[in-house]
Amino acid sequence: LQSELTDGRPLLLFRGPKNPLSAFYHHPLRWKNRNYISAEMAYQHEMFQHHRLSRAAHNELLRCRSSHDVKRIASKWVPQPNNSWKQIRFLIMEEICIAKASQCRTFKLALHKSGSAHLVHNTETDAIWGCGSDFRGTNMMGHILMKVRQRQNEYNNNFPPLPTQNEP
Numbered sequence: 522l523q524s525e526l527t528d529g530r531p532l533l534l535f536r537g538p539k540n541p542l543s544a545f546y547h548h549p550l551r552w553k554n555r556n557y558i559s560a561e562m563a564y565q566h567e568m569f570q571h572h573r574l575s576r577a578a579h580n581e582l583l584r585c586r587s588s589h590d591v592k593r594i595a596s597k598w599v600p601q602p603n604n605s606w607k608q609i610r611f612l613i614m615e616e617i618c619i620a621k622a623s624q625c626r627t628f629k630l631a632l633h634k635s636g637s638a639h640l641v642h643n644t645e646t647d648a649i650w651g652c653g654s655d656f657r658g659t660n661m662m663g664h665i666l667m668k669v670r671q672r673q674n675e676y677n678n679n680f681p682p683l684p685t686q687n688e689p
């Protein structure tokens with residue numbers, strides 16, 4: 522991430538359940554024939570399925586009412602994800618974000634409004650998904666969002682621009 526900060530693009534930092542760019546943002550999401558409260562819940566549930574966790578684990582996760590609770594429950598059931606999950610997790614999150622872009626107008630508009638900004642998941646506690654405490658993290662969530670944004674921009678080249686009104 523550090524070398525990308527000098528490429529001249531503006532930075533757009535994001536985090537938390539109130540920011541549409543965050544996986545913790547609360548918006549109904551339909552993923553693989555199931556409804557979730559957020560992209561974070563869809564992602565963690567996909568991890569539970571990958572690890573073949575018990576029905577009790579799935580039920581506890583799906584009863585969560587906040588993305589922070591989802592993360593806490595997931596850490597309880599899968600403290601160390603296996604290597605096969607680590608190999609596919611970024612692709613899974615990208616697919617979830619693509620679904621989110623098709624279902625959440627606020628998210629789609631936030632991506633559009635970000636222009637060419639370098640998106641940075643501003644979290645001190647995660648140097649893989651975010652920038653980490655020293656801003657040297659890999660920022661995978663930011664990279665995934667920029668990829669989804671690029672895909673969205675390529676798709677929308679033949680369509681009129683999005684309206685500026687902020688609708689859910």
